[in-house]
Amino acid sequence: MDRQLNASVYYLSTHVLYSLKIFWMILISILIVTIAADFIFMNDDTSVIAFNLSFPIYVFAGIVGQLTVKGYIPYLIKMGSTRKNLFAGIGIHFLSVAVFNALLANTIHSIVMYFYRLSGGEIVSNNTNNVFTFTGGEQSFSFNHLAYFVQDTWINRFVIDASISFFLLAIGFLLGLVFYRYGLIGGFSFIGVIVLISIMGMANGWLLDLFIAVFRNVDLLFFVQLFLVGVVLYLLSFLLLKRITVKT
Template identity: 30%
Template sequence: MRKDLKAMLYYVVLDYRYTFLIFWAILMCTLVAFTLIGSMFENSSIIVFTGPAAMIFSLICGLNLTKETFPFCIKMGLTRYRYLIGSACFVLLFAAAMSVVHLVVKNAFEFVLTTLGISGISHYSILQFLSMPETWSNELWVLAVLNLLCLTLGFSIGTVFYRYGLIGGFGTIALLFFVIVLPSTREVLAEGLLEMGEGGVTVHFGVLLLISLMAFLPNWPFLHKASTVPARAR
């Protein structure tokens, strides 16, 4: 089993390596462009929020994971159970990598802004909207959990699209949206995840981590008898 998991992780990491590098290259080029604009135009006002960009990228990667990796891994002899175990390991590693790289890029960008004395660019962190201290460890933890949530949700939704096609996928999204907007659901989520205090909003990221892990579970009933051919191609 260990050899199968190593082989799968090696394949998936290679498959996503260029996508990962291209995303961060584009983001860093964008930050460089903002820095040049801020240094050339002193009265410019630019707001930068890199955290959501990383989470959107994680969501897209999760959506494509089943379609890009499941058929090949199964054809190469990997069982569906081991595929899911390997996918779980990959999304954990990917979320951690996204968090670490984001922290490095964020701190480097802020260091450049401080060194050059550019005051027209405001770089916001997710921690600024919460009651948590702005430390590097909290930044790593929060971004890792949020990226993991985006990856697991994207993976599960992508699996539905793979198994049942566009109708099943968009139907699932519509159903999730309907459930979330229900007052009772929003009340339960607010009570379980959020806590209002004098210092601001406190988010229980331990609960959010549990939700992220639970969001991975629906993949098993969808994939344990799934074909190696996507629904829309059958």
């Protein structure tokens, strides 16, 4: 069982590694070009270039969660992996991806801050727009992050990014299982029910009130709770995973 679990985790990690390399090469390249453009072309004191490393890793998490179902599960089942082993292996894989992306994103964030300070930049916190701005002479460069709703520290950014990433991995995985198990009709029907509930919630006002209450009182504990919700959703996905059949 241990060998089978290790093999599943290794297979998943190896195959997502290529996507991670491409993803981060593109993201870092865009960041470098953005910073270079800031220093070379921006001559207006009021001009600000904004960059966000967190939103791309959230999107990446949702995509990986969905692709894991159709891309990897059928092959692992054909190779003799049990459903319980798959469930444990994918859970470890998702947690690893969430932690890795959060770790790398916030390390890059800190490195950019450090070198901007060395170049004579000054850090200004803008609480009104929830933007962290580095200013140096005529240049200004901004990072946007949900941590500014709480407190901007490396550990807070890491916890927030890892929590949201794992939550979206679980959501994507659950949605992928629904589509794989019940086809396009079942998948879109599932999405339609969620959209219908959301519309009714907005029309009745309780969903909007919920969003307002959450964002007025948001703190680090909220993101920890979001991670726990992701864990619960992932546990629920086993109900679909254990009934999954390999399509030939």
